[in-house]
């Protein structure tokens with residue numbers, strides 16, 4: 001099972017074959033935004049209009065089966081805060097209208113969770129047995145803080161999920177080919193995860209390259225999640241296809257990782 005590309009008209013999304021809940025990782029393709037935000041941007045930034053963001057979410061909702069009124073978003077601040085949400089938390093498609101957090105979980109049927117990335121690591125979780133879902137944004141600080149594991153554990157704590165039932169998908173991020181750091185980042189990872197993280201840290205002169213997908217997968221395994229599908233895409237290798245913060249110097253749109261909670265009997 002792996003992450004595959006799906007094209008619906010001009011819309012291009014990535015999905016995990018092993019996750020049966022409606023979900024996707026977005027790309028730059030298939031939206032209505034223009035200029036440096038062309039074309040699928042789902043965050044209010046630069047001179048983006050509310051109309052464009054709403055229309056882009058409508059396009060994604062048509063593909064996945066949700067309405068804008070079903071959305072819960074994050075206002076991300078590189079924390080490890082996981083927020084359990086219900087229908088009462090649905091406030092539409094503008095992230096500034098939401099409280100701060102970097103991950104969401106729910107078991108309310110019909111609620112659609114969204115996190116934003118543009119080099120950071122997006123992670124989606126689904127328990128097909130009880131229907132609970134989760135979505136996390138893992139920057140390197142969130143990765144070191146274990147936000148992937150904390151999101152899975154929140155599903156266990158809040159909804160009674162068995163960790164072994166949870167299926168995880170790790171989406172496009174800045175790959176180990178491009179994520180170059182000083183020694184502060186590997187030190188943080190070794191402090192957080194111990195020697196088991198060493199194979200995912202590549203020294204290069206005085207710098208280091210880190211595989212954040214594998215480190216988040218390690219965190220998920222430690223939380224008991226064994227089904228993990230991992231994208232092979234690097235946002236910096238493919239800046240025409242994905243928003244990359246480092247390539248654009250911040251003049252960029254945002255990708256979304258979206259997952260819709262379905263009832264146990266839900267048809268996807």
Ligand SMILES: [Zn+2]
Pocket residue numbers: 174175176177178234235236237
């Ligand atoms: Zn790369």
